[in-house]
Every structure is written in C-alpha cells, then in structure tokens.
Amino acid sequence: MQRDTLASIQAADVECFITFLMDIGMNATSQARILSGIKSFFNYLVLENIIEKSPAELIESPKLKRHLPDVLSYEEIAKILDSIDLSTAENRRNRAMLETLYACGLRVSELVSLKISMIYPKEGFVRIIGKGDKERLVPIGHTALEQILTYIKADRCHIEIQKGNEDIVFLNRYGKSLSRVMVFKIIKRLVAEAGIRKTVSPHTFRHSFATHLIEGGADLRAVQDMLGHESITTTEIYTHIDRRYLQDTIRHYHPLEKKN
Template sequence: MNWNRYIKDYQSYLRIERGLSKNTIENYSFDIERLCLFLETNQIEISPVKIKEDTVQEFIYAVSKEVNPRSQARIISGLKSFFSYLVFEDYRNDNPLELIETPKTGRKLPDTLSIQEIDRLIAAIDLSSNEGERNRAMLETLYGCGLRVSELVTLKISDLFFEEGFVKITGKGNKERFVPIGEHTQKFIELYQDTVRVHQVIKKGNEDTLFLNRRGNQLTRAMIFTIIKDLAVKIGLHKNISPHTLRHSFATHLLENGADLRSIQLMLGHESITTTEIYVHLDRSFLKEVMQTFHPRK
C-alpha cells in the first residue's frame, strides 16, 4: 500500500492551493500517518483509494480509547479533508468518513493563569544563566502582547517599533498586524538584547531573529513548551499550561479590566469575533462580581 505518494500530493495541495501554513499541514498529515500506523500494526494492507468505511470506523474506535473527544473530532475532520481531496482528484468515488459522526465536544475553555500565577512563573526563572534573561523576555512578550508561540519564535528585531509602542506580528496566513507593547515588556526585551544576544555567535540567516538558542539559531516551538512546562512544575502549578495559556490569560485579563472584544480581536489577530468570544471566557466569580458591582438590583 503506497500512501506516501497520495500524502505528498495532498500536502502540495494544502500548501499551494489552500495556502495553509507549514504547522497546519503537519497537523493534517499527522492524522493520516496515525491511520497508516494503525493499518500497519493490524497488518491491513490497503491503499487510500480502496479503504472502506468499516476499516476507518475500526481506527476511530481504537483512537477513541486513547484521546479525548476534542482530539477525536480533530482526527475525523483531518481525515475527512484528506479523502475529500482524493474524491476531488478522482482517485475515489466516495469519502469513507462521510457517515462517521464527529463526537460532541462542547466549548473547551483553556486554563487561565491569574496575574499572581504569571508573576510566580516568571519569578521562578533562573536568571544566573544567559537562557534565564532570554526566557524572562520571552514569557513577558507572550503575556504582554498575547502572541501565538509561532509568532514569538519568528519575531524579528526589525519588527520592534518601541518608540511608537508597537510590534509588527506576522500571524496565520502571513497576515500582519500591529500589537501594542508596554514599557514593562520592552524593558526585558532590551535587557536580553543588551546583555545576552549582543554577545552571541549568530548562525547565518538568523541575524534578524530576536530570540535565539545557544547555537544562534531560531528557537523551536517545542522548546518554548518545555520551558513553560518546567517552570510550572518548579512552582507546583497544577494546571495544564502551555504558551497558549499566556495568550489566553492576556485576553482574559484585558476583558476583565474593561477592554472591548473588538480591540482584543484586533490584538489577537482573529478573523472572526466569534473566535475571540470563545477565547476570552469570563469565569463565574468574575461575572458575579460584575453583577454585584453594576446591577441596580444587587
């Protein structure tokens, strides 16, 4: 069974015709590779052109024992897209996932950190090393500007407009936006630049990249995840956090302090206000406080 050729053609389609980012394409491909692994493990030799609904259903059932409904829904969606492509290209006549139902996931609200928890997380950084100054600047930037992790690792020095109080961010689909940056965050970026980065040997092609690893290369997203996870363990924080948590906390704290959704939407780079509404949930205690403060019948 030769899946590789079909997967490569599909990846080219996603990149060229749909204009998706490398990260998104990798996520789509991961779902297909997971199906391939299932077929190999169970010694089922069948091509993507011949595979039937019952075989895919067996795979979905096996996956459901390992992942939560949200991840399961994502896998089904990814595979539906792949087989729809095969139908579109006349490799198949039908989509074997057409009748497979996506599990209901509800609205998933990510963990949010309080201001005190963010302060503790940053205070736990070991500043005795060069990486410490860099990590503090990175976390302050993630939270101070509400960036995606992919936006942080690709941030350029030439995108910093400190005198104007903005940074230029290249987000999903290579769309650019300007995000305000406060003096507090600027201070730690400049400290990192002046005390650490200025002394680094920088690999060719990374001269304009702001945050670098010890070898002078651009940091990976996985490295940022590891740094934050390790800090959470260090302070005994029992929340499932990631770089995304700091972005979510940025938006939530803005909303709690009176910012309007439209402004938050622009800063986060969301195309739809609906996405922002899901992002910036308000916990019940805050809603209760708003009711007691502002309602005439409190």
C-alpha cells in the same frame, strides 16, 4: 444503489440517521464529520444530475461543545516570572520570552519568528506576522519591552549567530531560532519550578492575556485585533471565561453565597 432509491431519500431520513448516531453515544464532533460526508455525497449526486436536490442541504450540524481554555491568574503569572533566576543569560532570555507572550498575546509560532526589525521601541508596538501571513500591530508594555532590549543588548550580542538568524530576537545557544517544542519545554520547566500545578503551555499565556483584558473591561473588537482573530466569534470564547470569573466572584464574595 439505484437512481430511484437515491432520489427517494428525504431530509427526515438523514435526520433519523443523525439521531441514531446520537442515541448510540457518538460525540458531536464525529456526528458533524459524518454529516459533512453525507452532504458532500449528495452534492456530488446533484452535480452529476443523479438527483435534483440534496436531502441533507438544510440539516444543521450538531452543536460542538466549546471547551474553555485554561488560564493563569495574574498572581500565578507573576509567581512564574518572579521565580526565574536571572543570573544566567538563558533565563534572562526566558524571562523576556514569557513577558512577551503575556504582554502581547502571541502564538508560540509568532514568538519564535519575532524579529528585531519588527520591534518599535519608541512607538511601543511590535509588528506580528500571524496566520496566513497577515500582519498586525500589537502594543507592548514597558516591562516586556525592557526585558527584550536588555536581553538583546546584554546577552544576545555574545552569541555566535548562524546565517539567516541575524534578525531573530530569541536564539538558542547555537545562534539559531528556538523551535516551538523547545519553548514548550522551557515553559513546562519554569512553571514546575514556580510550584504551579496547572498544565501550562505557551498558548496558556495567550489565553490569559485575552481573559485578563476582557475581565478588565477591554473592547472585544480591540482584543480580536490584538490576537489576530479573523472572526469575532473566535474571540467571544473569552467572554465565556469572563462570565465564569464573574460566577466565581459571586460564589466567593457575595454574603448569601458565603453563608452556603
């Protein structure tokens, strides 16, 4: 392509191309990816002094649709927890894991790497190392804390712990830390045994933790801190879930809506 041809491209040309992508049914994610490539290309041309200014500089990316995460109701979570058979050491560990996921809103990676030295029973906090090795202190409720301590004192102590796993809270039968895949499988089985038909992952408990706090009136900034979100906009998705909850409440309980 000739230098003059490149220099003649205007912002309107780029906008027309993006509109064309929209017209042929391309989704917003793909449109945004293509626009990002176009911007990178023109930025390169500017750096090489082939053109003076990028025609794509001020063009905004297509709005990406934000998918609201699935959540469990408190009753569903209680049903899952209560249906766990605590007669086995493995299930007592599983109960403690699920209690911790829901009580602290942890990512599955944070759960499997949780260390005994990071739990402060007297203070009622756990220290979490999240994305980018960023640390945060998260309150832990009495019930979850009790389940963890019971597991550590009554069951974990009987496991032959492998070297390097001495401080890891949740271990498999071979004395090693659980993998994220193993936690997914455990949760899938426990949810099925409880008769819950939703697709549930470890992250569903994190979503439920945040949603229930927002529904209960918790401050958004406090929830952001507990989740370890760098940006408040990431946490704001739970306010959309809260609005959906409010809409459902109106539909189910408002007398005019009940008539319809």
